[in-house]
Amino acid sequence: MKHSVWAYILIMILTTNFIRIVPLTLIRKQIKSPFIQSFLYYVPYVTLAVMTFPAILDATQSPMAGLAALVIGIISAWAGLGLFPVSVICCISVFLLEFLL
Amino acid sequence: MDNKTAFQKGLRDGFPIALGYFAVAFSLGFMAKKCGLGPLEGFIASFFTRASAGEYGVYSLMLQDAGYLSVVAMSLVTNLRYLLMSTALSQHFSPETTFLRRILTGCCVTDEIFGISIAYPGYLNPWYTFGAFAISSPFWASGTMCGIIAGSLLPKRAVSALSVALYGMFIAIIIPPSRKDKAVLLAVASGFLFSFLHSRFGSLLHITLSGGSITILLTLIISAAAAVLCPHPAAGEGGGTE
Numbered sequence: 001m002k003h004s005v006w007a008y009i010l011i012m013i014l015t016t017n018f019i020r021i022v023p024l025t026l027i028r029k030q031i032k033s034p035f036i037q038s039f040l041y042y043v044p045y046v047t048l049a050v051m052t053f054p055a056i057l058d059a060t061q062s063p064m065a066g067l068a069a070l071v072i073g074i075i076s077a078w079a080g081l082g083l084f085p086v087s088v089i090c091c092i093s094v095f096l097l098e099f100l101l
Numbered sequence: 102m103d104n105k106t107a108f109q110k111g112l113r114d115g116f117p118i119a120l121g122y123f124a125v126a127f128s129l130g131f132m133a134k135k136c137g138l139g140p141l142e143g144f145i146a147s148f149f150t151r152a153s154a155g156e157y158g159v160y161s162l163m164l165q166d167a168g169y170l171s172v173v174a175m176s177l178v179t180n181l182r183y184l185l186m187s188t189a190l191s192q193h194f195s196p197e198t199t200f201l202r203r204i205l206t207g208c209c210v211t212d213e214i215f216g217i218s219i220a221y222p223g224y225l226n227p228w229y230t231f232g233a234f235a236i237s238s239p240f241w242a243s244g245t246m247c248g249i250i251a252g253s254l255l256p257k258r259a260v261s262a263l264s265v266a267l268y269g270m271f272i273a274i275i276i277p278p279s280r281k282d283k284a285v286l287l288a289v290a291s292g293f294l295f296s297f298l299h300s301r302f303g304s305l306l307h308i309t310l311s312g313g314s315i316t317i318l319l320t321l322i323i324s325a326a327a328a329v330l331c332p333h334p335a336a337g338e339g340g341g342t343e
Contacts, residue, residue, distance in 0.1 A: 002166055003163075003166055003167075003168075003169065005137065005138065005142055005163065006142070007169065008159060008162070008163050008169070008172055009142060009145065009146040009150075011169055011172045011173060011176070012146065012150055012155065012156070012159045012172055012176050013146070013149040013150050015172070015173050015176035015177060015180075016150050016151075016152050016155050016176050016180050016183075017149070017150075017207075017208050019176070019177060019180050019181065019183050019184050019187075020180075020183045020184075020186075020187050020207045020208055020210045021187065021203075021204050021207035021208060022184065022187070023184055023187040023188040023191055023207070024187055024190070024191050024203045024204060024206070024207045025203075025204070034332050034333075035328050035329070035332070036328075037333060038327070038328035038331075038332045038333040039324050039325055039327075039328040040181060040182075040184065040185050041185075041328075041333040042284075042285070042288050042323070042324040042327040042328060042333075043178070043181045043182065043320060043324045044181065044182035044274075045274075045275045045278060045279070045285050045288060045289050045292075046288050046289065046291070046292045046319070046320045046323045046324050046327070047154060047178060047179050047181075047292075047316060047320040048154055048271040048274055048275050048292075049271075049275055049288075049289040049290075049291075049292030049293050049296070050292045050293075050295075050296040050315070050316050050319045050320055050323075051154060051157060051158065051179075051271065051296075051316055052268050052271045052272060052275075052293075053292075053293040053296055053297060054296065054297045054300050054301070055268070056265060056268040059261075059264040059265055059268065060261045060262075060264060060265060061257065061258070061261040065261070066265065069265045069268070069269070070268070070272070073265075073268070073269050073272040073273070073276075074272055074276055076273075077272050077273045077275075077276035077277060078276055078277075078280055080277070081273070082273060083121060083125075083213075083269075083270050083273040083274065084117075084120075084121040084124070085273075086269045086270070086272060086273035087121070087124060087125060087265075087266040087267075087269035087270050087273065088124075088266075088269070089269065090265045090266065090268065090269035090272070091262045091263055091265055091266050091269065092262070093265075094261060094262040094264075094265050095258065095259070095261075095262035098258055098261055098262065099258070
């Protein structure tokens with residue numbers, strides 16, 4: 001690895017915390033542009049979606065178990081379960097499926 | 102509520118968050134290990150960053166030995182929601198809140214800590230947020246560290262099952278707003294679709310972007326398209342939290 005792990009970590013720490021404190025220091029006024037507001041509204045969901053699929057298929061030993069976890073997770077979250085229960089259900093689904101398959 | 106009571110209330114409300122963090126961070130630890138992080142590096146990185154998606158994205162960049170500038174880009178894009186959350190919190194401070202306390206409260210922001218802080222009745226006492234931070238961050242950091250250590254000790258089947266905890270949390274964040282807002286549903290579905298298309302067919306079209314770069318690029322394009330096609334209803338009226 002050419003780059004330093006600690007440099008990566010330091011840059012990540014500084015950038016992530018910078019974005020957290022910037023509104024409390026620089027942005028004194030509300031953001032007015034409807035485009036920027038809408039853009040900022042969609043970004044978190046899109047980025048998580050892009051990171052979840054198809055990566056979840058490669059996270060498990062069998063891609064089918066990963067796909068099942070995705071579908072079961074979506075159904076559980078759709079039904080109103082919170083972060084922790086959905087996570088646990090996904091893990092259990094993969095464990096059981098890989099045990100049976 | 103005085104500072105001490107607020108801090109204790111923060112500790113109490115932060116405890117369930119801390120337990121969930123440990124489990125999810127454990128799964129993040131497997132990922133971190135694959136990307137070459139040691140236990141100490143994982144602990145420090147997680148303690149000071151506390152951003153599941155952001156850390157995940159940056160670790161995947163490390164695996165590819167990507168440039169430092171892409172680490173900045175990844176951290177900005179995956180954590181852009183914290184900008185919104187801090188903006189919302191900034192409206193929730195008493196005018197007497199000192200500059201230092203505002204800054205420190207900003208650094209504490211995560212999805213869950215923002216959630217309980219914004220729900221704090223009246224002006225936010227920063228000590229409440231500090232309490233939630235104090236209990237949850239060590240759990241997040243040690244969860245990552247334990248995941249890095251245990252990744253090689255646990256049976257493969259257990260690692261495989263626990264690996265999806267992180268994705269389970271991502272799913273639980275994106276699905277409820279998708280259910281409420283069709284535009285979000287469409288944006289999320291597009292994210293799934295294009296990310297899948299890139300991973301399976303990208304090489305045929307000689308599009309050989311790394312996993313990290315494609316995350317940044319697809320996020321910017323799809324979010325911009327969604328913002329043009331379906332402007333968020335609350336846009337223009339201030340606010341900006343979901």
